[in-house]
Amino acid sequence: MDEVSPSNEGKDLGGGSGGADDLSAAAMAAAAGLSWRPRQLAFSPYGTVNKVQALRVVVRRPLVARLTKDIVETYQLCNPQFKYSEELNPKRYLTSPSIGVLNDGHDNVNSDLILTANYVLINSEQRRYIVKDVLGHGTFGQVAKCWFAETNSFVAVKIIKNQPAYYQQALVEVTILTTLNKKYDPEDKHHIVRIYDYFVHQRHLCICFELLDTNLYELIKINHFRGLSLSIVQMFSKQILRGLALLKDAGIIHCDLKPENILLCTSVKPAEIKIIDFGSACMEDRTVYSYIQSRYYRSPEVLLGYQYTTAIDMWSFGCIVAELFLGLPLFPGASEFDLLRRMIEILGGQPPDYVLREAKNTSKFFKCIGSVQNLENGEVSTNSRSAYQALTEEEYETREMKKPVIGKEYFNHKNLETIVTNYPYRKNLPEEDVMKESQIRLALIDFLRGLVEFDPAKRWSPFQASKHPFVTGEPFTCRYEPPPETPRVCAKSLVTQWHCLVSFVRRTRDLPFHLL
Numbered sequence: 001m002d003e004v005s006p007s008n009e010g011k012d013l014g015g016g017s018g019g020a021d022d023l024s025a026a027a028m029a030a031a032a033g034l035s036w037r038p039r040q041l042a043f044s045p046y047g048t049v050n051k052v053q054a055l056r057v058v059v060r061r062p063l064v065a066r067l068t069k070d071i072v073e074t075y076q077l078c079n080p081q082f083k084y085s086e087e088l089n090p091k092r093y094l095t096s097p098s099i100g101v102l103n104d105g106h107d108n109v110n111s112d113l114i115l116t117a118n119y120v121l122i123n124s125e126q127r128r129y130i131v132k133d134v135l136g137h138g139t140f141g142q143v144a145k146c147w148f149a150e151t152n153s154f155v156a157v158k159i160i161k162n163q164p165a166y167y168q169q170a171l172v173e174v175t176i177l178t179t180l181n182k183k184y185d186p187e188d189k190h191h192i193v194r195i196y197d198y199f200v201h202q203r204h205l206c207i208c209f210e211l212l213d214t215n216l217y218e219l220i221k222i223n224h225f226r227g228l229s230l231s232i233v234q235m236f237s238k239q240i241l242r243g244l245a246l247l248k249d250a251g252i253i254h255c256d257l258k259p260e261n262i263l264l265c266t267s268v269k270p271a272e273i274k275i276i277d278f279g280s281a282c283m284e285d286r287t288v289y290s291y292i293q294s295r296y297y298r299s300p301e302v303l304l305g306y307q308y309t310t311a312i313d314m315w316s317f318g319c320i321v322a323e324l325f326l327g328l329p330l331f332p333g334a335s336e337f338d339l340l341r342r343m344i345e346i347l348g349g350q351p352p353d354y355v356l357r358e359a360k361n362t363s364k365f366f367k368c369i370g371s372v373q374n375l376e377n378g379e380v381s382t383n384s385r386s387a388y389q390a391l392t393e394e395e396y397e398t399r400e401m402k403k404p405v406i407g408k409e410y411f412n413h414k415n416l417e418t419i420v421t422n423y424p425y426r427k428n429l430p431e432e433d434v435m436k437e438s439q440i441r442l443a444l445i446d447f448l449r450g451l452v453e454f455d456p457a458k459r460w461s462p463f464q465a466s467k468h469p470f471v472t473g474e475p476f477t478c479r480y481e482p483p484p485e486t487p488r489v490c491a492k493s494l495v496t497q498w499h500c501l502v503s504f505v506r507r508t509r510d511l512p513f514h515l516l
């Protein structure tokens with residue numbers, strides 16, 4: 001599912017457009033709990049201008065304004081035979097390519113439904129969602145901003161590609177989100193996107209969500225890839241942890257946690273974020289896919305082909321927290337070899353032997369050195385040294401018959417401690433604040449150490465991480481010892497939800513495929 005979404009691949013890590021002003025406005029507003037909106041754009045006959053400029057245009061050009069406002073009447077004055085018909089309006093295509101070649105001309109070559117402005121999506125109860133814009137594209141399809149007259153509000157509708165595999169996986173997304181929303185978070189306190197509706201339109205499964213705003217990657221980009229302030233990183237971390245705690249209780253693994261999948265809420269709740277995109281998610285006891293997670297946020301156990309649990313989301317979370325602070329990904333691996341090489345260098349360690357011994361891909365990245373002694377309890381020891389050593393670039397090339405792809409270095413320092421400690425302080429920060437921030441940075445390093453921990457069994461759970469001084473704001477005095485983990489709640493209701501979905505699928509006459 002992932003390579004799927006590797007926004008990684010072409011991820012723009014430098015430059016970027018947009019104003020730092022917007023971000024500082026966003027950040028300040030968020031910190032103060034105030035509403036913030038990015039600069040708003042409007043369309044005019046002179047191209048795209050902001051609202052203030054647009055107003056000036058109208059004031060200066062009354063003739064143009066008059067013509068545009070009463071254009072039909074004006075045409076009728078010129079030609080009394082003129083009749084206006086909406087059907088004759090040129091269509092504004094929102095989907096590209098816009099040539100209908102599949103599904104009786106409704107879909108393009110990529111199996112995406114061809115959307116135009118004001119296209120109407122209709123659910124099984126004849127409720128209408130009017131498409132106004134496209135918010136984003138992904139592996140699974142397109143996400144459109146729609147007007148839903150019944151509630152007098154905008155919503156986001158994910159229109160899944162008309163292909164069996166995507167359809168089936170999207171049903172999993174529906175199941176998982178419905179259960180999370182209804183059963184585990186009825187009061188909407190855990191920062192998980194709300195699902196409102198789902199239906200089939202022209203053989204496309206459509207999933208209707210609450211409308212959210214910019215994602216965290218875009219937020220960092222607006223800030224020219226400079227990190228966010230520590231108070232904002234702390235605030236976002238707390239919220240994401242609430243979401244991850246819920247997922248753990250429900251026995252669900254997100255499998256694609258990354259800044260692009262964490263969205264700011266709309267102006268109603270400006271400093272709030274929500275986790276989206278459960279299209280790759282799975283239940284902890286059904287981990288069927290081995291190729292998951294976007295590369296920069298991929299955990300060592302997934303990379304090595306070892307069994308995985310909800311702990312893989314905690315690894316991704318650690319990478320996200322570091323990125324929010326640094327403005328750049330912590331492990332921007334250009335290939336899996338490069339990813340592992342960076343992890344080993346920055347963290348100064350490697351996956352534990354018990355993982356390397358069992359993992360399917362160990363021989364791709366490691367060579368076995370030294371003899372391994374089996375202890376009575378089944379553990380393996382090499383007198384505290386590992387029995388495995390990571391391959392050098394040359395050794396990898398000899399084994400794989402190709403050079404490993406190595407990406408650019410973004411940090412001047414080599415390990416986590418020095419990268420965080422030496423990250424430039426904000427300009428003109430008073431000496432006293434520098435001292436305070438340096439203490440919080442120490443807390444951040446300790447926090448990250450518990451998250452980007454090679455050993456999945458030692459990696460902190462959401463509950464354990466949420467008690468860390470970096471999150472609670474308590475003074476950081478010494479290395480954090482996490483409290484014992486709380487017992488897991490059984491995720492029975494997912495099964496119930498799955499049965500509801502099966503009956504939905506059987507009931508739906510418009511179904512394109514025999515799925516179940």
Ligand SMILES: Nc1ncnc2c1ncn2[C@@H]1O[C@H](COP(=O)(O)OP(=O)(O)OP(=O)(O)O)[C@@H](O)[C@H]1O
Pocket residue numbers: 004005006135136137138139140141143156158193209210211212213215256260261263276277278279
């Ligand atoms: N609820 C929402 N409100 C606003 N925008 C949204 C919402 N959900 C999704 N989007 C936008 O649509 C994009 C694609 O959505 P999503 O990640 O769910 O699709 P996907 O096909 O699963 O993507 P991926 O290839 O990353 O797995 C997001 O990056 C985001 O910009």
